[in-house]
Amino acid sequence: MIPTSKPFLPPLAAYVGYLEGIWDRVWLTNNGPLLLELEAALARFLGARYVVVTANGTLALQIAMRALDIQGEVICTPFTFVATASAPAWEGADVVLADVEPGTLTLDAAAVARALTPATRAILATHVYGVPCDDDALAALASRKDLRLIYDAAHAFGATYRGRSLCTFGDISVLSFHATKLFHTVEGGALVTEDESVAARARSLRNFGTLSTGGFGEPGTNAKCSEFHAAMGLALLPQVPELIARRAALSAEYDRALMGLAVDRLQSRPGAVSNHAYYPLLLPNERAVLRLQQALSGQDVQLRRYFYPCLNTLPYARAGALPVAEAASQRIVCLPLYPDLTPEQVRSIAGTVRQVM
Numbered sequence: 001m002i003p004t005s006k007p008f009l010p011p012l013a014a015y016v017g018y019l020e021g022i023w024d025r026v027w028l029t030n031n032g033p034l035l036l037e038l039e040a041a042l043a044r045f046l047g048a049r050y051v052v053v054t055a056n057g058t059l060a061l062q063i064a065m066r067a068l069d070i071q072g073e074v075i076c077t078p079f080t081f082v083a084t085a086s087a088p089a090w091e092g093a094d095v096v097l098a099d100v101e102p103g104t105l106t107l108d109a110a111a112v113a114r115a116l117t118p119a120t121r122a123i124l125a126t127h128v129y130g131v132p133c134d135d136d137a138l139a140a141l142a143s144r145k146d147l148r149l150i151y152d153a154a155h156a157f158g159a160t161y162r163g164r165s166l167c168t169f170g171d172i173s174v175l176s177f178h179a180t181k182l183f184h185t186v187e188g189g190a191l192v193t194e195d196e197s198v199a200a201r202a203r204s205l206r207n208f209g210t211l212s213t214g215g216f217g218e219p220g221t222n223a224k225c226s227e228f229h230a231a232m233g234l235a236l237l238p239q240v241p242e243l244i245a246r247r248a249a250l251s252a253e254y255d256r257a258l259m260g261l262a263v264d265r266l267q268s269r270p271g272a273v274s275n276h277a278y279y280p281l282l283l284p285n286e287r288a289v290l291r292l293q294q295a296l297s298g299q300d301v302q303l304r305r306y307f308y309p310c311l312n313t314l315p316y317a318r319a320g321a322l323p324v325a326e327a328a329s330q331r332i333v334c335l336p337l338y339p340d341l342t343p344e345q346v347r348s349i350a351g352t353v354r355q356v357m
């Protein structure tokens with residue numbers, strides 16, 4: 001079967017090399033040397049000041065809410081993975097959804113401005129498929145209205161915007177290192193911030209509220225990253241440029257094979273360099289999506305409707321009509337894209353897309 005995405009593993013020897021160190025030290029978790037090495041390597045790779053690695057991206061979102069003292073309303077994008085909305089709801093926030101821009105499908109700053117109330121405390125926007133949000137507009141609005149700005153940058157690893165890692169914007173950027181992501185630690189995530197006190201608080205919150213000076217502060221959780229997970233990240237990180245290059249080549253193959261076809265593409269933003277984490281297409285309508293899904297499944301190819309359904313179907317999220325996000329959710333598909341996919345497989349999948357269209 002050809003899945004939509006497939007985890008990539010580093011050479012086993014690279015991972016085993018790190019395991020030998022773990023066996024020597026018998027230091028398995030709790031702020032171990034491999035975790036510290038991974039955090040330093042990620043800070044260098046991303047050009048970020050502080051990187052706090054966690055057990056997964058969802059806990060990183062929850063910790064971000066607490067590290068920035070966000071209670072009340074959070075205005076969130078409806079076109080994202082469910083965790084972007086469920087994590088703030090889990091933290092007791094009122095999740096209010098505002099519509100996305102038609103071109104990029106990222107949170108529309110004008111729609112956020114219309115959704116503001118006196119209870120609004122934060123904006124939570126996703127760089128969906130690694131396409132940058134309109135940071136100028138969102139950051140200006142946040143600053144004018146004294147709101148915190150969190151970016152869900154789970155899709156943004158390796159993408160840059162205006163010469164800077166897309167994982168370094170906002171008060172906090174949250175990353176996911178889940179196995180299906182471009183870079184992963186099997187399960188994992190991180191908070192990225194420029195603010196030393198926010199980083200210190202996130203470190204305390206991920207470790208039961210333990211203070212660096214000893215003793216305990218506010219209630220924390222257990223969102224620690226083990227040495228085994230950190231080892232996976234360290235073994236994989238040197239391969240990221242090569243992985244992005246392979247994804248870029250496969251995306252270019254899709255582009256060539258689908259040239260001239262009447263399907264809408266997502267727009268990017270000037271100054272953005274893609275990480276080619278996904279290959280999204282907007283088909284003309286939902287019927288075409290279902291037809292394509294069926295035709296591909298007959299060839300043992302999985303087509304994900306990513307993201308479907310629109311998050312205004314969540315029982316805990318408040319939203320008015322979201323015409324852009326709703327229509328996009330009906331029409332979006334992500335074609336299979338992962339480093340081991342072959343150009344022949346890409347051409348065969350693209351051929352089926354052409355036939356169905």
Ligand SMILES: *Cc1c(COP(=O)(O)O)cnc(C)c1O
Binds near residue numbers: 056084175187189
């Ligand atoms: C994967 C993902 C998450 C959740 O991350 P986990 O590490 O699986 O908890 C959150 N937001 C987006 C946009 C994602 O793609």
